[in-house]
Amino acid sequence: MTMQIQEATGFAAAVIDALSSHICVVDKDSVIVTVNRAWQNFTIENPPVSSRTGVGTNYLKVCRIASGPDSEDAEKFALGLESVLEGKTELFQMEYPCHSPTKNRWFLGRVTPLKTKQRGAVISHMTITDRKLLEFELVRLAATDSLTGLPNRRYFLETANLEVARVSRFGAAASVMMIDLDHFKIVNDTYGHAVGDEALRCLTQVCKKLLRQIDVFARIGGEEFAIMLPGTNATGAVSLAERLRLAVYETPINSNQNQFNITASFGVAEVRVGEREVDQCLNRADSALYAAKKAGRNCVMSFAAIPREAQKSDA
Numbered sequence: 001m002t003m004q005i006q007e008a009t010g011f012a013a014a015v016i017d018a019l020s021s022h023i024c025v026v027d028k029d030s031v032i033v034t035v036n037r038a039w040q041n042f043t044i045e046n047p048p049v050s051s052r053t054g055v056g057t058n059y060l061k062v063c064r065i066a067s068g069p070d071s072e073d074a075e076k077f078a079l080g081l082e083s084v085l086e087g088k089t090e091l092f093q094m095e096y097p098c099h100s101p102t103k104n105r106w107f108l109g110r111v112t113p114l115k116t117k118q119r120g121a122v123i124s125h126m127t128i129t130d131r132k133l134l135e136f137e138l139v140r141l142a143a144t145d146s147l148t149g150l151p152n153r154r155y156f157l158e159t160a161n162l163e164v165a166r167v168s169r170f171g172a173a174a175s176v177m178m179i180d181l182d183h184f185k186i187v188n189d190t191y192g193h194a195v196g197d198e199a200l201r202c203l204t205q206v207c208k209k210l211l212r213q214i215d216v217f218a219r220i221g222g223e224e225f226a227i228m229l230p231g232t233n234a235t236g237a238v239s240l241a242e243r244l245r246l247a248v249y250e251t252p253i254n255s256n257q258n259q260f261n262i263t264a265s266f267g268v269a270e271v272r273v274g275e276r277e278v279d280q281c282l283n284r285a286d287s288a289l290y291a292a293k294k295a296g297r298n299c300v301m302s303f304a305a306i307p308r309e310a311q312k313s314d315a
Contacts, residue, residue, distance in 0.1 A: 016036045017036050017037040017038075019036065019038060019124075020038055020126070020127075021036075021038060021124045021125060021126040022035075022036070022038045022039040022042050022124065022125040022126075023035065023036040023038065023039055023122065023123065023124045023125075024036070024039050024053070024059070024122075024123050025114060025120060025121070025122055025123075026059050026081075026085075026120055026121050026123060027118065027119070027120045028085060028118065028119035028120055029058070030058055030059045030060040030061075030081060030082075030085060030121075031056065031057070031058050031059070032053070032054065032055050032056065032057050032058075032059055033055065033120070034055065035053075035054075035055060039053070046100065059081065059123065060078050060081060060082065062074075063075065063077055063078035063081070064078055070096070070097065070098065073094070073096040073097070076094060076096075077094060077096070077109055077111075080092030080093075080094065080111055081111050081121065081123070084111045084112065084113055084121050085113075085119065085120070085121055087113070087119075089111075090112070090113065091110070091111070091112055092110070092111040093108060093109060093110040093111070094108075094109055095107070095108050095109075095128065095132075096109060104129070104133075105127065105129045106127070106128050106129050106131075106132040107125045107126060107127055107128060107129075108125070108126045108128045109123070109124070109125050110123070110124045110125075110126070111123050142154075143155035145218070145219040147197055147200060147201065147219070148200055148201055148204040148219050149204070150204055150217055150218050150219045150225070151216065151217070151218040151219075152218060152219065152220070153218065153219075153220040153221070153226075155218060156216060156218035156220055156226055156228070157277075157278060157279070159216050159228065160176070160216060160226075160228040160278035160282075161277055161278050163216075163228055163230050163271070163278070164271055164275055164276070164277060164278045164281065165276075166230075167271045167272075167273060167275070168273055168274055168275060168276070171273055172230075172231060173231055173232060173233040173236075173270070173271075174228065174229060174230050174231065174232060174270070174271040175228075175229045175232045175233060175234055175236070175237035175268060175269065175270045175271060175281075176226065176227070176228055176229070176237075176268070176269050176270075176271065176278065176281045176282055176284075176285045177226065177227040177229060177237055177240070177241055177266060177267070177268050177285060178224065178225070178226050178227075178266070178267045178268075178282070178285040178286055178288070178289045179203070179207070179224070179225040179226070179227070179244070179264050179265070179266055179289075180223060180224050180225075180264060180265050180289055180293070181199065181200065181203060181223040181262060181263075181264050182262070182263045182264055182265055182293075182297040182298060183263075183297075184196065184199070184222070184223040187199055187262065191255045191258075191260075192255075195253065195255045198253060198254075198255075199253050199262050200219075200223065202251060202253055202262070203225070203248055203262065203264060204217075204219070204225075206244070206247045206248050206251050207225070207227075207244050207247070207248070209247075210240070210243055210244055210247060211227065214230050214231075215227055215228065215229055215230070216228040226282065226285070228278070233270055234268055234269070234270040234302050234303075234304055237268045237270070237302075238268050238300055238302050241266040241268055241300040242300050244264075244266065245263075245264060245266055245298065245299070245300055248262060248263065248264045249261060249262075249263050249264075249298065263297060263298035264298070265289055265292040265293050265297050265298065265299060265300075265301075266288075266289065266292060266299070266300040266301070267285045267286060267287065267288030267289025267290070267291070267292055267300075267301055267302075267303070268285060268288055268300065268301070268302045268303065269281050269282075269284035269285040269287075269288055269302070269303040269304075270303075270304070284303040285303065287303055287306065288301040288302055288303040288305075288306055289301070291306040
């Protein structure tokens, strides 16, 4: 019987060593009693880890003294481990970041009770970096306009609403700008859709050069763009719109051996304190854009400057 137990133990150890997950076993007091080969290799490849995750180390204590940006996740893991050790939970698991100096990494940590007479738990950490990077990329693609690389309408509304809430809470200034490429149908009909696409990309690149990192620039329709400008009142937004308008006009588009210039119309509106969603401000900017179109295009209009009869009823 002793020989069979030894063989079974050896077999189990070989299987655990063959797993790619980092695995350790802790006793009822959360002291590490054994680790598998993947765990050992990880500590060798990450020297700071080896000093605090070897056999004889109190795992709970390591989690509790963690500091820095990952300390909150360490405390959550400690609470989960405690729950399993006390018999309150059969399985605890959580995803968490564990970035190295050279790359970003994510792991799935699992804790299950040790099914022996002596209480304890099995802790495993499985790398899920590839899956997390794919998830992030899918989220990015879902929020990105494929032609220009800009955020799409959904992303703009979600992000701009946060800025509207900040304005209402703190009374800070913010403005919304709408841009529409003039005579875009004529561009498509005259030069073809490929050149029309190039015109949209050109407008995008020209505007991005003059915008700040905190500005939210998005394509919200066929030839329509919107910009949320945090910390900018209507006067500042109009000044910026004039610079953008001139830059767009002065940048030629190449079509085979021909060159032509495009123009754009701009509508500007300031976010009002008390507004709940950016849609209200967007409607006012759209009214100003419509006024710019009626004024002959290739110009900038502010909602505050247009006649009341030109304003939308819901603006």
